[in-house]
Amino acid sequence: MNIAVAQSGGPTCAINASLVGVFKESLKESSIDAIFGSVNGIEGIINDNLVDLKNIILSNEDIELLRQTPSTVLGSCRYKLKDWEEDDTVYQKIVNCFKRRQIGAFFYIGGNDSMDTVKKLSEYTKQIGMDIKIIGIPKTIDNDLCVTDHSPGFGSAAKYVAATMQEIIRDSSVYSMPSVTIVEIMGRHAGWLTASSVVLHTNIETAPHLIYVPECEFSIESFLHDVENEMAKHKAVIVAISEGIEISEESSSFQSGVVDSFGHKYLSGIGKYLENVVRSKIGCKVRSIELNVMQRCSSHICSKTDIDESEQIGAAGVRCALKGETGKVMVFKRVNDMPYMVTIDSVDANKIANFEKYLPENYISPAKNNITNEAINYFMPLIQGELNIVMENGLPKHFTIKESVLK
Amino acid sequence: MNIAVAQSGGPTCAINASLVGVFKESLKESSIDAIFGSVNGIEGIINDNLVDLKNIILSNEDIELLRQTPSTVLGSCRYKLKDWEEDDTVYQKIVNCFKRRQIGAFFYIGGNDSMDTVKKLSEYTKQIGMDIKIIGIPKTIDNDLCVTDHSPGFGSAAKYVAATMQEIIRDSSVYSMPSVTIVEIMGRHAGWLTASSVVLHTNIETAPHLIYVPECEFSIESFLHDVENEMAKHKAVIVAISEGIEISEESSSFQSGVVDSFGHKYLSGIGKYLENVVRSKIGCKVRSIELNVMQRCSSHICSKTDIDESEQIGAAGVRCALKGETGKVMVFKRVNDMPYMVTIDSVDANKIANFEKYLPENYISPAKNNITNEAINYFMPLIQGELNIVMENGLPKHFTIKESVLK
Numbered sequence: 001m002n003i004a005v006a007q008s009g010g011p012t013c014a015i016n017a018s019l020v021g022v023f024k025e026s027l028k029e030s031s032i033d034a035i036f037g038s039v040n041g042i043e044g045i046i047n048d049n050l051v052d053l054k055n056i057i058l059s060n061e062d063i064e065l066l067r068q069t070p071s072t073v074l075g076s077c078r079y080k081l082k083d084w085e086e087d088d089t090v091y092q093k094i095v096n097c098f099k100r101r102q103i104g105a106f107f108y109i110g111g112n113d114s115m116d117t118v119k120k121l122s123e124y125t126k127q128i129g130m131d132i133k134i135i136g137i138p139k140t141i142d143n144d145l146c147v148t149d150h151s152p153g154f155g156s157a158a159k160y161v162a163a164t165m166q167e168i169i170r171d172s173s174v175y176s177m178p179s180v181t182i183v184e185i186m187g188r189h190a191g192w193l194t195a196s197s198v199v200l201h202t203n204i205e206t207a208p209h210l211i212y213v214p215e216c217e218f219s220i221e222s223f224l225h226d227v228e229n230e231m232a233k234h235k236a237v238i239v240a241i242s243e244g245i246e247i248s249e250e251s252s253s254f255q256s257g258v259v260d261s262f263g264h265k266y267l268s269g270i271g272k273y274l275e276n277v278v279r280s281k282i283g284c285k286v287r288s289i290e291l292n293v294m295q296r297c298s299s300h301i302c303s304k305t306d307i308d309e310s311e312q313i314g315a316a317g318v319r320c321a322l323k324g325e326t327g328k329v330m331v332f333k334r335v336n337d338m339p340y341m342v343t344i345d346s347v348d349a350n351k352i353a354n355f356e357k358y359l360p361e362n363y364i365s366p367a368k369n370n371i372t373n374e375a376i377n378y379f380m381p382l383i384q385g386e387l388n389i390v391m392e393n394g395l396p397k398h399f400t401i402k403e404s405v406l407k
Numbered sequence: 408m409n410i411a412v413a414q415s416g417g418p419t420c421a422i423n424a425s426l427v428g429v430f431k432e433s434l435k436e437s438s439i440d441a442i443f444g445s446v447n448g449i450e451g452i453i454n455d456n457l458v459d460l461k462n463i464i465l466s467n468e469d470i471e472l473l474r475q476t477p478s479t480v481l482g483s484c485r486y487k488l489k490d491w492e493e494d495d496t497v498y499q500k501i502v503n504c505f506k507r508r509q510i511g512a513f514f515y516i517g518g519n520d521s522m523d524t525v526k527k528l529s530e531y532t533k534q535i536g537m538d539i540k541i542i543g544i545p546k547t548i549d550n551d552l553c554v555t556d557h558s559p560g561f562g563s564a565a566k567y568v569a570a571t572m573q574e575i576i577r578d579s580s581v582y583s584m585p586s587v588t589i590v591e592i593m594g595r596h597a598g599w600l601t602a603s604s605v606v607l608h609t610n611i612e613t614a615p616h617l618i619y620v621p622e623c624e625f626s627i628e629s630f631l632h633d634v635e636n637e638m639a640k641h642k643a644v645i646v647a648i649s650e651g652i653e654i655s656e657e658s659s660s661f662q663s664g665v666v667d668s669f670g671h672k673y674l675s676g677i678g679k680y681l682e683n684v685v686r687s688k689i690g691c692k693v694r695s696i697e698l699n700v701m702q703r704c705s706s707h708i709c710s711k712t713d714i715d716e717s718e719q720i721g722a723a724g725v726r727c728a729l730k731g732e733t734g735k736v737m738v739f740k741r742v743n744d745m746p747y748m749v750t751i752d753s754v755d756a757n758k759i760a761n762f763e764k765y766l767p768e769n770y771i772s773p774a775k776n777n778i779t780n781e782a783i784n785y786f787m788p789l790i791q792g793e794l795n796i797v798m799e800n801g802l803p804k805h806f807t808i809k810e811s812v813l814k
Contacts, residue, residue, distance in 0.1 A: 011578045040583050070574050076581035163707050163802050170478035170805060171418045171704040175485070176447050202800055204807060235810070292696045297578040300570050300708050303801070383801040393609055394710070394790040395570050398577060400611060403642070 001104030002034040003318075004050065007072035008041035008079070008110030008117075009140065011293070012153025013302040014310035016066045016073050016399070018109045018137045021314020023053055024063070029322065036101060039406045041077035041110065042117055045097045046090060049406075056401055061390070065399035067307055068389055070297035073401055080113050084124045091124045098125075098132055105133040105321040109314070111140040111151075112353065115329050119349035122327030133321035136329035136349055137314050141296045143192035146355040147347050148331035152313055153296070155306030155382035158196035160298040161185055161291060162383060165197050165240065168289060169207045173236045179285040180227055180237045180278050183208070184271030186295050188244035190358050191215055193295065196379045197240045198371035207238035209370075214244035215359050216368040221249065223274065224281055226369045231284070245270050300396045304385030309342065316344040329353075340381035408511030409441040410725075411457065414479035415448035415486070415517030415524075416547065418700070419560025420567075420709040421717035423473045423480050423806070425516045425544045428721020430460055431470070436729065443508060446813045448484035448517065449524055452504045453497060456813075463808055468797070472806035474714055475796050477704040480808055487520050491531045498531045505532075505539055512540040512728040516721070518547040518558075519760065522736050526756035529734030540728035543736035543756055544721050548703045550599035553762040554754050555738035559720055560703070562713030562789035565603035567705040568592055568698060569790060572604050572647065575696060576614045580643040586692040587634055587644045587685050590615070591678030593702050595651035597765050598622055600702065603786045604647045605778035614645035616777075621651035622766050623775040628656065630681065631688055633776045638691070652677050707803045711792030716749065723751040736760075747788035 005022045007015050019037075026032045035053045038044030051074070057063060066073060084091045098106070106121070108114045118136035125132050138145050141157035165183060172181040185194040191213020198211060209230040212218055230237040247270075271288035278286040313330045320328055328346040335341040363375040390397045412429045414422050426444075433439045442460045445451030458481070464470060473480060491498045505513070513528070515521050525543035532539050545552050548564035572590060579588040592601040598620020605618060616637040619625055637644045654677075678695035685693040720737045727735055735753040742748040770782040797804045 011581055040581075043583065069577065071577035072581050075583065077583070159801060164701060164705070166802060166805065167477050167704040167706060168700060170476065170807075171700045174418055174447075174479050174483035176450065176482065199800065199802070204805065287700070289699045289701075290697065293575060293578045293694070294571060294696075294701070297574040298571070299574060380800065385801070386798065391793065393606065393787065394566060394792070395573060395606070398573065398611065400577075 001032060002036060002102045003032055003105040003107065004036040004038050004045065004101065004103045005107040005109065006038035006041045006044060007074050008076055008108060008114040010111065011071035011076065011296050012139050012141050013070045013156035013297065013299040014153040014306050015071070015109055015139050016069050017307045017310035018139060018152055018314035019073065020063055020066050021311040022107050022137070022318055023057055025315035025318035029318070036103065037074045040075040041114070042079050042094070042108070043077045045106070046093045048097050048100070050101060051401070051405060056405070062399060064390055065397055067311065068299050068302070068387055068396060069398040069400070070299040073399060075406060078113065081117050081120045084120060088124065094121065095125065095128070095130060098130070103132065105135065107135050107137055107317050107321070109137040109139055111138070112145065115145070115349050116353040118329060119327060119353045122349065126326070133324070133326040135317045135321050135326070137317045138329060138331070138352070139310070141193060142187055142190055144190035144356045146352050146357045149334040149342060150332060150382055152306065152310035154192065156299070156302035157193055157295050158379060159303040159383035160295055160301050161193060161197055162199050163301050164291065165208060165238070166200055166205065169205060169238055172238065177285055178231055178235055180231070180239065180282070182239045182241060182271045182274050182286070182288040184241055184243055184269050184288060184290045186291070187214060187242040189214055189356055191242045192359060194240050194242040195359055195363060195371045195375060198375050199379050199383065201373065202376055202380070206234065208240040209234055209237050210239045211371045212239070212241045212245055212369060213359055213364065214242045214246065216364060217248050218245045219248045220277060224277070227278060227282065241270055241274065243269055300389060302387060303383045304387050305382060307387060313344055320346045337377040337381060408439060409443060409509045410439055410512045410514065411443040411445050411452065411508065411510045412514040412516065413445035413448045413451060414481050415483055415515060415521040417518065418478035418483070418703050419546050419548050420477045420563035420704065420706040421560040421713050422478070422516055422546050423476050424714045424717035425546060425559055425721035426480065427470055427473050428718035429514050429544070429725055430464055432722035432725035436725070443510065444481045447482040448521070449486050449501070449515070450484045452513070453500050455504050455507070457508060458808070458812060463812070469806060471797060472804055474718065475706050475709070475794055475803060476805040476807070477706040480806060482813060485520065488524050488527045491527060495531065501528065502532065502535070502537060510539065512542065514542050514544055514721070514724050514728070516544040516546055518545070519552065522552070522756050523760040525736060526734060526760045529756065533733070540731070540733040542724045542728050542733070544724045545736060545738070545759070546717070548600060549594055549597055551597040551763045553759050553764045556741040556749060557739060557789055559713065559717035561599065563706070563709035564600055564702050565786060566710040566790035567702055567708050568600060568604055569606050570708050571698065572615060572645070573607055573612065576612060576645055579645065584692055585638055585642055587638070587646065587689070589646045589648060589678045589681050589693070589695040591648055591650055591676050591695060591697045593698070594621060594649040596621055596763055598649045599766060601647050601649040602766055602770060602778045602782060605782050606786050606790065608780065609783055609787065613641065615647040616641055616644050617646045618778045619646070619648045619652055619776060620766055620771065621649045621653065623771060624655050625652045626655045627684060631684070634685060634689065648677055648681065650676055707796060709794060710790045711794050712789060714794060720751055727753045744784040744788060
C-alpha cells in the first residue's frame with residue numbers, strides 16, 4: 001500500500017518534524033511502498049497534486065534540515081470540508097485520488113480545521129465502505145486543542161516568546177526614566193502562549209509584571225490602574241497581552257475608529273491601541289511590540305522537546321494506522337511534570353475537532369492580570385532543550401522544495 | 408590609577424562584550440587599581456553614581472554571561488554635552504568626579520552622541536591641563552559611524568535580521584494565493600541594516616525581492632510598480648524597507664493623516680503604511696512586520712564575530728589609553744574579506760563625532776530597489792559564528808546587576 005501525508009493551517013516550527021516522523025516510520029514498514037506528500041494540504045489530494053517524498057528527502061542531512069525548518073515544506077491551506085451529506089463532490093475527488101494512487105492511509109498534520117477534515121473524511125470513507133485509515137497529527141502554536149496535554153509547535157513558540165520577552169526586558173530597562181512596554185502575543189480566544197511568558201518568573205525576572213489573556217474580561221480602566229500600580233514598584237513595566245483581548249468599555253473601537261488616507265480602516269492591534277492609551281492617559285515613555293509571525297516560525301530558537309515530540313507523534317500516527325484505526329487524532333498524555341514524561345495515545349477526532357481548550361482558572365491570578373506559579377510546572381518542560389542547528393553562511397540552513405517540483 | 412567605563416545610547420547585543428574587553432584588559436594591568444562602572448552613561452560620572460566592577464563581575468562564568476547578555480548592564484543615557492565654552496558647569500562636575508575617584512582613564516562605549524562626548528570631554532580636560540585619557544569605544548546597530556569599517560553591535564543585528572527574514576520567507580510561502588510581506592527594519596538615515604538582508608541571496612533565497620534604503624528617493628508609484636513586477640515572478644513577494652524611508656509624493660502623510668479615538672496622531676511605521684497601500688491599490692493578501700527592538704537585543708542569535716570583535720575593541724581601547732592617547736575613538740580596519748581579517752586602530756574623535764556614513768553607491772541597484780552582490784562580501788563576514796549560549800530553565804541566562812546596587 002501507499003500512504004499520503006499533508007500539512008495544513010498556520011505555520012509552526014514543528015510541522016516539518018511531524019512530517020519527518022511520518023516519513024521515517026513509514027520507511028521502516030515493509031508494507032508501505034510510496035510515501036506521497038500532498039501539496040497545499042488537502043488541496044493536493046483534491047487536485048491530485050502529490051510528490052513522492054522518497055525522491056525529495058534523500059539523506060539523513062535532509063531529515064536534520066527538515067527538523068530545523070519552520071513552516072510547511074509541502075505548503076499549506078485553509079480549507080474546510082463541507083458536510084458530505086450536503087454535497088460530496090469534493091469527497092469523491094478525494095476518494096478518486098486515494099484509489100488512483102492506491103493510498104491506504106492518510107495523515108493530516110494540522111490544527112482544528114484539519115481535525116475536522118479527519119473526522120469528516122473518516123466518516124465518509126467508512127460510510128462508502130472504503131478501507132482507508134485517516135489519522136490526524138495535531139499542531140498549533142495556540143495550544144487550544146482539546147484532550148491532548150499540549151500541541152506540537154506550542155513549545156517552540158513559547159520558548160521564542162519567553163526568550164524574546166527576556167531580551168525585551170533587558171532592552172527596556174536601560175534608561176533612568178519610567179517606561180511601559182506592551183508586548184502583543186498571538187492567541188485569539190485562548191491565552192496559552194501569552195500565559196507561557198510566566199516561565200520568566202522562575203528566572204531572575206519580575207517581568208512580565210502584567211499578563212492579560214482573552215479568557216478574562218478586560219477593561220481600560222482596570223488596565224490603567226494596574227499599570228500605575230506596577231509603575232510605583234518598577235522603573236520599566238512590561239505587559240504581555242493576547243491579541244484576542246476584548247475591551248469591555250468600547251468593544252471594538254480599537255479596530256474601527258481610525259481611517260487612513262485611503263479611507264481604509266486601520267487594523268491596529270491591541271498593543272498599539274494600548275500604547276496610545278498609556279501615552280494619552282499616563283503620559284510616560286511607552287512602546288508596543290507585536291511579536292507577529294516570528295512567534296510561529298523562529299526555528300532558530302525552537303524547543304528540542306517540541307521538535308522531538310512532534311516527530312514522535314507523527315511516527316505514532318503511522319503505527320496507529322497500521323493497527324487498523326481510522327478517524328483518530330494522536331494526543332499527548334502527561335505522566336509527570338518533573339522529571340517530565342508524556343505518552344502518546346489516540347482519540348476519536350470528534351472529541352477534538354471544533355472544540356477549543358482554554359486556560360484553567362487556577363492558572364489565572366485572582367485579579368485577572370497575571371498568571372499563577374501553578375502554571376509554571378505545566379509550561380516549563382515544553383521549552384526545554386535546543387537543537388544543534390546546522391548553519392550555512394552564518395545562518396540556519398533550511399530545507400525547501402523547488403516551486404517547480406510543487407507545481 | 409583607577410579607570411571608569413560607561414555605556415550609552417540605544418541597546419545592542421555587543422555593548423556588554425565591549426565592557427568585558429575593557430574590564431579584562433584593565434585587570435591585566437598592574438598600574439590599574441579600581442575599575443569603576445558609571446551608571447547610566449555619563450550621568451553616572453556627573454552624579455558620582457559609580458559601582459566597583461571587581462565586586463560585580465566575579466567569575467569567568469559572569470564574563471561569559473555578560474558576553475551573551477544584550478543591552479547595557481550598567482544602564483544607558485541619551486545625554487549630549489553642551490559646548491564647554493558656553494557653559495562648563497557639567498564639565499566641572501565630571502572633572503570633580505574624576506579627581507575624587509582618582510580616575511586616570513575614561514572609556515565611553517556608545518554611538519555618535521557618545522563620541523561627541525569623548526571629543527568635548529578630551530578637549531576640555533586638555534584645556535584645563537588635566538591628565539586623563541578619554542577613549543571612545545563605538546557601538547551601533549545602524550553601522551553609520553564613519554572611519555570604522557563597521558560598528559560593534561551591527562553584525563549581531565544583521566545576523567538577527569537575516570535569520571528572521573529567512574524564517575519569514577518560509578512562513579509567507581505556504582499558501583497557494585499570491586501575497587506581499589513587508590518587513591520594516593531599523594535605520595533612520597542609513598540603510599546598512601536593511602541592506603544586510605541581501606546576504607540571503609547567497610543561500611537558497613531569491614527573497615527579499617525588493618530592498619529599499621533611505622539613501623534613495625522612494626515613491627509610492629514606483630513601489631507599486633516594483634511590487635507588481637515581482638508578483639509576476641514570485642507567489643510570495645518579500646520586501647525589506649528601512650524605517651527611515653521618506654515618501655516623495657506625500658512626504659509625511661503616513662505619520663500625520665490618521666488620528667485615533669483620543670485625537671492622538673497614529674504614528675504607524677512605513678511598513679504598516681505600505682501594507683495599507685498594497686491592500687488598497689493591489690488588493691492581494693498583504694502583511695507588514697516590524698522587527699522592532701528585537702533587532703538590537705536578540706542576543707540568542709548574536710554573531711560570534713561581532714561579540715569577539717566587540718570585546719577586542721574594548722581591550723584595544725585600554726591599551727590605547729595606556730599608550731597616553733586621549734580624545735580617540737577605536738575603529739576597525741578591514742584587511743581582507745575572505746579570509747576575513749580586521750585590525751584595530753584609533754582615530755581622533757572629531758573625525759567620527761557628528762558624521763554619518765551612508766551606503767556606497769555601488770551597493771545599491773541601478774533601479775534603487777535592491778542591493779547588489781558587491782555588498783555581500785562586506786556583510787557576510789560580520790554575521791559568522793555563534794556563541795555557545797549558557798542556558799538556564801530552557802532560556803539564555805542573562806547577567807544583571809540588582810537595581811538596588813545601581814541606586
